Amino acid sequence: MNLTEEPEIVNWPETHYVFVEKIGPFMKTAPQAWGEVHSNVPAIAEKNQITKYFSLYKMRPDIYRAGVAISAPPAELPEGLQYEKLSGGKYSRFVLTGPFSDLPQASGRAWQLAGEKNIPLRDDFAIEYYVKDPSVTPEAELVTEILIATA
Numbered sequence: 222m223n224l225t226e227e228p229e230i231v232n233w234p235e236t237h238y239v240f241v242e243k244i245g246p247f248m249k250t251a252p253q254a255w256g257e258v259h260s261n262v263p264a265i266a267e268k269n270q271i272t273k274y275f276s277l278y279k280m281r282p283d284i285y286r287a288g289v290a291i292s293a294p295p296a297e298l299p300e301g302l303q304y305e306k307l308s309g310g311k312y313s314r315f316v317l318t319g320p321f322s323d324l325p326q327a328s329g330r331a332w333q334l335a336g337e338k339n340i341p342l343r344d345d346f347a348i349e350y351y352v353k354d355p356s357v358t359p360e361a362e363l364v365t366e367i368l369i370a371t372a
């Protein structure tokens with residue numbers, strides 16, 4: 222697994238977010254949520270400019286949101302999708318290079334490192350930002366930022 226061990230402090234910008242939320246074990250809910258988002262991407266893109274793909278998650282309870290950033294508040298959304306304007310904020314960024322199948326282990330390691338480094342956390346969603354498009358990027362070259370909300 223190719224994960225950075227030293228986090229970089231970054232500021233996530235205010236973001237218009239369209240998503241599907243699922244509650245329960247991530248290994249089950251994440252694929253379901255992404256399936257619903259991907260099936261709605263053409264309808265979202267018809268009236269909105271998609272700028273990023275990323276997920277938000279919280280543990281205890283397990284809340285997973287799969288979604289897309291759009292350039293402005295949504296003009297119109299397909300049924301079943303939610304919208305929220307995220308306020309942004311400070312995050313500790315860990316970077317995974319490699320396949321999405323490494324994400325569970327990488328995310329666990331990022332949280333472990335945050336604890337070991339005594340990073341002050343804030344109660345907010347963590348972010349998995351999928352920097353490179355998996356439809357055109359070889360698995361070994363995918364880049365995912367794991368962002369942990371930092372006080």
